[in-house]
Amino acid sequence: MDHSPLSLAQSLLRCPSVTPEEGGALAFIGGVLKEAGFVVHRPVFSEPGTPDVENLYARYGQGEPYLLFAGHTDVVPPGDVGRWTHDPFSGEIHGGELYGRGAVDMKGGIACMMAAALEFIRNTPAFKGSIGFLITGDEEGPAVNGTVKLLEWAKGRGERFDHCILGEPTNPNQLGDMIKIGRRGSLTGRVVVEGKQGHVAYPHLADNPIPGMMRLLSELLSEPLDHGTEHFDASNLEMTTVDVGNPASNVIPAEARATFNIRFNDLWTPQSLEQEIDRRLREAAGNTVRYRLVMEPTNAVAFLTPPNAFVGFIADAIEAETGVQPKLSTTGGTSDARFIVKDCPVVEFGLVGQTMHQIDERVPVADLDRLTGIYRKVLDAYFAAAS
Numbered sequence: 001m002d003h004s005p006l007s008l009a010q011s012l013l014r015c016p017s018v019t020p021e022e023g024g025a026l027a028f029i030g031g032v033l034k035e036a037g038f039v040v041h042r043p044v045f046s047e048p049g050t051p052d053v054e055n056l057y058a059r060y061g062q063g064e065p066y067l068l069f070a071g072h073t074d075v076v077p078p079g080d081v082g083r084w085t086h087d088p089f090s091g092e093i094h095g096g097e098l099y100g101r102g103a104v105d106m107k108g109g110i111a112c113m114m115a116a117a118l119e120f121i122r123n124t125p126a127f128k129g130s131i132g133f134l135i136t137g138d139e140e141g142p143a144v145n146g147t148v149k150l151l152e153w154a155k156g157r158g159e160r161f162d163h164c165i166l167g168e169p170t171n172p173n174q175l176g177d178m179i180k181i182g183r184r185g186s187l188t189g190r191v192v193v194e195g196k197q198g199h200v201a202y203p204h205l206a207d208n209p210i211p212g213m214m215r216l217l218s219e220l221l222s223e224p225l226d227h228g229t230e231h232f233d234a235s236n237l238e239m240t241t242v243d244v245g246n247p248a249s250n251v252i253p254a255e256a257r258a259t260f261n262i263r264f265n266d267l268w269t270p271q272s273l274e275q276e277i278d279r280r281l282r283e284a285a286g287n288t289v290r291y292r293l294v295m296e297p298t299n300a301v302a303f304l305t306p307p308n309a310f311v312g313f314i315a316d317a318i319e320a321e322t323g324v325q326p327k328l329s330t331t332g333g334t335s336d337a338r339f340i341v342k343d344c345p346v347v348e349f350g351l352v353g354q355t356m357h358q359i360d361e362r363v364p365v366a367d368l369d370r371l372t373g374i375y376r377k378v379l380d381a382y383f384a385a386a387s
Contacts, residue, residue, distance in 0.1 A: 001032065003118050005368040006098065008032070009111035010091035013100030017073050019141035020051035025073035025107070029114065029135060033058045036118050038133070043153050045145035053138040053145035057154055060121060061130035065162040065386050067379070068132045069113040070340055072139035072146070075102035076357050083359045097362040105356035108363045109167030109371065110135065112351075116375035120383075127383045132161070139336055147336040148299075151343055161344040163310050165378070166337050169353035175367050176324030176374075179314055180348035182231060182304035184263045186334055187270050187295065189277060191216060194290040197254040206252040210244065212289035213256040217242070219284035220260065220277065225268070231304055232265030232330050265330070266302045270295070300334045305345045309385070314347055317377035321370055349374070 002008075017023030030040045038058040046052045056073075059066075078088035078101045086092040088101040098108070117131050134154070138146030171177040193213040198206020220237060228234040239260050244253040264273055274295045285291055305311065307328060318326045326349075340346040351371060355361045 001035070003032070003115055005112045005115040005372045006365055008114050009098060009103070009108050009368060012073065012107040012111055013091035013098070013102055014089055015073070016089045017075055017102070017137065018077050019074040020053050020138060021074075022054040022137055026054055026056045026135065026137060029073070029110070029133070030056055030058065032114060032118075033133065036060070036121060043150065045149040045153075047144045050142050050144045053136070055137055055146060055150045056133065056135040057150060059130055059132040059159070060117075061127075063129050065382070066130040066132060066160065067382055068134055068161045068164040068344070069117065069167065070134045070147070070164050070336065070346075071106050071110045071113065071167045072136045072336070073102070073107060073110065074137045074140050075105070075107070076140050079359060085360050088361070093365065096366065097364050098368070099360060099362045101361055103355075103361050103363045104169045104351050104353055105361070106167050106169060106350055108368055109169065109350040112368055112371040112375055113165070113167055115372045116379060119376055120379040124383070128386050129383050131379070136336070143336070147339045151339060155343065163382070164340050164344050164346040165314070165375070166335065166340065166346055166348045167350040168335050168337075168348045169350045169356055170329075170348050171350070171352040172354070173352065174324065175352055175370055176318045176322035176326055177352075178329045179311065179318070179326045180330065180332065180335075180337070181307065181311055181328045182266070182330040183300075183302065183332065183334055183337055184232065184235070184265055184330060185268070185270065185298065185302040186300040187262045187264060187273055187298050189260050189262070189274075189293060189295045191258045191260075191281065192292045193256045194292070195252065195254055195256070198252045200250050200252055203252065208252045209256040210253070212285070212291070213242065213258060215289060216281050216284050216291060217258060219280050225262070225276070226265065229265055229267060231328070232302070235262060235264040235268060237262045264302055266304055268302065270298050270301065300338050303338060303341045304330065305341070305347055308345075310345060310382070311347055313378050313381040313385075314349055314374075317374045317381065318349070320377060321373045
C-alpha cells in the first residue's frame with residue numbers, strides 16, 4: 001500500500017464522514033495502522049439525545065516516553081456540491097492542490113501524521129518509547145461522544161501520555177507561520193432585565209426595561225477585563241444579541257434580554273469571571289434595575305503549554321523544513337486541545353487554514369509533504385532525546 005501523505009489523504013477524503021457518520025475513515029486508518037504493528041481499538045460512545053459516535057485509539061510500543069497524535073476525521077457538510085470545482089469526496093488534484101472536504105480540517109493533517117509515524121517506525125524499529133493516535137469522529141458536532149470519552153476510556157485502560165500533537169490547521173498564511181501553545185477559554189452569559197409592559201403614551205403605568213439594559217451593558221463594556229499576559233491577548237467580552245421581541249412600536253416591552261460571550265486568558269477562571277460580571281452588574285443596577293444573570297456551563301478553560309523542550313522540537317522542525325520561524329500563539333477559538341491538556345502537555349500544529357469549511361476546501365500537495373517532514377523531524381528529535 002502507498003503510505004505517502006498524498007495517497008493517505010486521498011483515501012481519507014473519499015470517505016464521506018460528515019459528523020456523526022464514520023464514513024469509512026476510521027476503518028481505513030485502523031487498517032493501515034494495524035498492518036504497521038499498532039494495536040487498534042474502535043470504541044463507540046453514546047449519550048441520550050446525541051448520535052452514537054465511532055472513535056479510534058491506536059498504540060505502537062509499550063515504553064516511555066509516549067508521544068500522542070490527535071485529531072478528528074469527521075467533517076462539516078460540503079454545502080452546495082454544485083458550487084465545488086471538484087466533487088468534495090473525490091480527492092481530486094488540480095493545479096498542484098488536493099481538493100475535498102476535510103483536506104485542511106483535518107484529514108490532510110492526519111494523513112501527514114500517519115505517513116510520518118509509519119516512516120519513522122520503518123526506519124527506527126527499535127526506538128525507545130511509544131507512538132499513539134487518538135482520533136475522534138465527533139469534533140465538528142456536539143463533541144460529546146468523542147475526545148472527552150475517548151480520553152476517559154484510554155485512562156481506564158491504564159494509558160498515560162507524555163506529550164501530544166494535535167493536527168488542527170494552525171497556520172494563517174503559510175506553512176510554518178504559527179504553533180498554538182494554548183487557547184483562550186470561552187464563557188457565555190445571559191442578562192434579563194425585568195420591566196412592566198404598558199402603552200407608550202402612559203409610561204408612568206409601565207416600567208421600560210431597555211434603559212436599564214443599556215445601563216448594565218454600558219458598565220460591562222466600559223472597562224477592559226484585563227490587558228493580556230505574556231502569552232495571551234487581552235480577554236474580550238462581546239455582546240452577541242440584545243432583544244426585546246417586540247413587534248409593536250406603541251408598546252413598552254416587559255423585559256429585555258442580552259447575550260454575551262467572553263474569550264478569556266489565563267488570568268481568569270469561569271468562576272472568577274462570573275464573580276466579576278456579577279459585581280459590575282450589581283454596581284450598575286443599584287436599587288433601580290431588576291435583572292437576572294445566568295452563566296452557561298463551559299468546558300473551555302484557558303490553558304497554556306509553556307515554551308519548553310517539546311515546543312522547541314516542533315519549532316526547530318518547522319524552521320528546518322520550511323525556513324520559517326513560527327510564532328507561538330494562543331489566539332483563535334476552542335479546540336479539542338482543551339480536553340487533552342488535562343492529561344498531558346499539548347501543542348497544535350497543522351496545515352494552513354484559509355479554506356477550511358469553505359467551498360473548494362483544498363491543500364497544496366507540497367504542503368502535505370512538508371508537514372509530513374516536520375512531523376518526522378519531531379519524532380526523530382523527540383525519541384533521540386529519550387535515548
